[in-house]
Amino acid sequence: MKNTFIAQNPSVLWFLLALGLFSIGVTALSEVSGVGVISTSFVKVLGKMLCLCLIAIAMDVVWGYCGILSLGHFAFFGIGGYAVGMWLMYARTEGIVLESLSTQVIPPTPQEISDAIGNQIFGVVGSSDFPMIWSFADSLFLQLLMVVLIPGLLALVFGWLAFRSRVTGVYLSILTQAMTLALSLYLFQNDSGLRGNNGLSGLQNIPGFEATSQATLSIAFFLASSFALAAGYVFFAWVVSGKMGSVVKGIRDNEARVRFLGYHVESYKLFVFTITAIVSGIAGALYYPQAGIINPGEIAPIASIYLAVWVAIGGRGRLYGAVIGAALVSLLSSWFTGGGAPNINLGFYTVNWTDWWLVLLGFSFVAVTLFFPKGIGGLFDYLVRKPQ
């Protein structure tokens, strides 16, 4: 089984090799190894990039393979981030509160401790009570379970309603976008229980590892992201190869034919939508401890549209294409918007890349769609002749 799977998908081996070398290289050049060519902040950029690659392959499976243009997968990403962020914030605040209360003569009651933590976390939105959704915030295990369960359940319920009604094409895209927008707007509310537009912050501080330097933590998260991407890649490559891949691509190309062959198309769409949502949640849970902060703006529909742009530029319908697109565009994006690109003085006007990057990205998207519909990944077709 393993042999035939790898034999039929040689790109999986090449990808794992490249990712392995990249991970070893970055670790060797980081501050942890003492070389320090790659700064800790750049390790975080690369670690975040790997998480974006992970959600990009999930997007590629749902869109490039199954033909569902979901504009909601970044919502699942954000939910994963919030779920793990709640524990990070709670556990860290608890540590600080306990330390400050330990100097008091009379030992504090559990109620006092809870109030103090609530005050610390929710003071910013004028509250000190723990909302119900924080019930499990003290348990890392349960919050990690939420990373998988909440995106999975949301996708299952939403997908069931949408697919059962045979909503397809652009209408489905609009529906997923509406879901994302609704979630984002809800989270912006101060009484949403997740600190409104302040979001959750200080997520780069991992409770229990206060003594560990950020350099070490950043490499740990980078390698964890790398491992998650490798596992996700192999998993999705397995899903879209073989007969499942045939059916899923068949649904993309001609849904009615698949239905009249006796396949229950809605179940397949639901399956693909849900597993990709779960992987998106996992990617988000790894991303936000590296970003340090999450707020509702991250979930806004525009993020999910970017995701589609990455996949389109990288090449739909091939997993490595999605990785290339997400890696390239997210790195270029942080270079351009981070002031890395020199401004161009035209005499009468100065092209400031912080503003013009989006225009450039827009033009690239149009150009790729018009001239390279297979994306950057399509260039590999010229190098490798597919054995048929």
Add this chain to the structure above:
Amino acid sequence: MSMLLEVDGVSVSFDGFRAINNLSINFGKTELRAIIGPNGAGKTTFMDIVTGKTKPDEGSVIWGDMNISLLGMSESRIAMEGIGRKFQKPTVFEAQTVRQNLAMALKNPRGPFAVLTHRKTAENARKIEAVAAEIGLADSLTRLAGELSHGQKQWLEIGMLLAQEPRLLLVDEPAAGMTVEEREKTTDILRRAAQTRAVVVVEHDMEFVRRLDCKVTVLHEGAVLAEGSLDYVISNPRVIEVYLGRADA
């Protein structure tokens, strides 16, 4: 002899237009049947009703030895019951190989998890090769379906239906756009298929129907106008009036 499919008193209207009007039609377990009729006679709507795409306003559609009703079943469920449908326009999965197309159609468990853990077996490979030989595509198994000629795509789609091992095959205008030679081959495939199952062919082309040499049902305004051999129905004055007469004019 009990029937394979009994359609009884079925009517359906679209925006007040009665596409099917109290239609009753039966098919035996092994028979070849041609359905002809002018445009708008309800031929395609009839297929839509049997395959679950359209829900009739009234009437019953009874299937198989257990006399179960097909009404209210989903398209995929009806397909699993053993009704295969070929569309008018050839619809194969062009981005996939002939082998993959046939493998998808083979009669195997259809649930997502069964498909995810599906493994290739020698038994399935043998079935695929047998179907490919039947439709004359034995040498093309590794070709992409999109590279096939129009006629070959039609055969591939018929092959996919055969791979499903259906008990009833509904075939919509299989000869459209085919050369004379291709038509002959298509006739052979359909006639062989009808030896072990029911095959219903909707066709406009009289020559093709004549070659099928089978019982003919003439539909008109959503109901059966005449039934019998081709020579019998085309000598029927009402058929001549509504169909052939108009076609000749």
